[in-house]
Amino acid sequence: MAKGHSLATVVHLQHDRLVQMSVMDNLEFIRNIPSESVKLIVTSPPYNIGKKYEKRSSLERYLSEQAKTIAECVRVLHPEGSICWQVGNHISESGEVVPLDMVLYPLFKQHGLFLRNRIVWHFEHGLHCKKRFSGRHETLLWFTKGDAYTFNLDPVRIPAKYPNKKHFKGPKLGQLSGNPLGKNPGDLWVIPNVKANHVEKTSHPCQFPVELVERLVLSMTNEGDSVLDPYMGVGSSIIAAIKHDRMGLGCDVIQEYVDIAWDRVRLLREGKLLTRPMNKPVYDPNLPRGGH
Numbered sequence: 001m002a003k004g005h006s007l008a009t010v011v012h013l014q015h016d017r018l019v020q021m022s023v024m025d026n027l028e029f030i031r032n033i034p035s036e037s038v039k040l041i042v043t044s045p046p047y048n049i050g051k052k053y054e055k056r057s058s059l060e061r062y063l064s065e066q067a068k069t070i071a072e073c074v075r076v077l078h079p080e081g082s083i084c085w086q087v088g089n090h091i092s093e094s095g096e097v098v099p100l101d102m103v104l105y106p107l108f109k110q111h112g113l114f115l116r117n118r119i120v121w122h123f124e125h126g127l128h129c130k131k132r133f134s135g136r137h138e139t140l141l142w143f144t145k146g147d148a149y150t151f152n153l154d155p156v157r158i159p160a161k162y163p164n165k166k167h168f169k170g171p172k173l174g175q176l177s178g179n180p181l182g183k184n185p186g187d188l189w190v191i192p193n194v195k196a197n198h199v200e201k202t203s204h205p206c207q208f209p210v211e212l213v214e215r216l217v218l219s220m221t222n223e224g225d226s227v228l229d230p231y232m233g234v235g236s237s238i239i240a241a242i243k244h245d246r247m248g249l250g251c252d253v254i255q256e257y258v259d260i261a262w263d264r265v266r267l268l269r270e271g272k273l274l275t276r277p278m279n280k281p282v283y284d285p286n287l288p289r290g291g292h
């Protein structure tokens, strides 16, 4: 349940004008989506580590299931579209770490996709490990179908470190040297993960921060485009999409999560959904409790 509100009336919707969200296995859900119609597929699949929404299986079996979903995603991906697969580590029964991006990479390459960035997402909160260093990052593989892909940098620029820096020689001597709209956010993203004190926290154990998906939506799609999350949980990707006038498509196998997702959509439309703003400093010393 999202913090600060209760799920008063549960209406099991399937779709409305901008949103389609179902309780369904993703292979069945994607089968009904027309080929080459989705501009951005952004998701965080289960990591096969025994969370409450998954059954641990062998790595081989896990990868073969991922391969089927990836193949369907590639079919529905627009020629100028992007796939962003966000993963962490699989931890084997014996405690060995398997970085999932490494083992998933070939599954995308076998469809001829192109890797554009391997983004490192750094956050501060998580399990405290006793026999290895605690994990404080995950990664996001960004693939495109071709060379002509949508990428809008301006809406996701971040404030420059030295905004008043000027050219010190040459014909532009004395003029501002940086882009007045800010700088490229780079491929190391420091964004708080959704733990107990986060305004977006629901009963889902590992939801996306909406601001992380917003950066992808704004840079990799245009207004009116479709965004799909085949493992959508409580619909954070769908929220990020419709907040910026894109269409949101998603499914999850757990009814409770899909109900929460619909409730978040309702709250967003009523102007009542709390989301952490993009580019808010992780810690702001000028605000009470650092702005948290």
Ligand SMILES: C[S@@+](CC[C@H](N)C(=O)[O-])C[C@H]1O[C@@H](n2cnc3c(N)ncnc32)[C@H](O)[C@@H]1O
Residues within 6 Å of the ligand: 024, 025, 026, 027, 043, 044, 045, 046, 053, 054, 204, 206, 207, 208, 209, 230, 231, 232, 233, 234, 235, 236, 237, 251, 252, 253, 254, 257
């Ligand atoms: C890591 S969570 C994603 C959370 C999501 N990013 C959010 O912000 O809430 C993975 C989700 O995949 C769902 N799931 C697992 N297998 C699925 C399948 N075959 N089809 C659709 N959803 C599935 C799980 O129930 C879980 O909610």
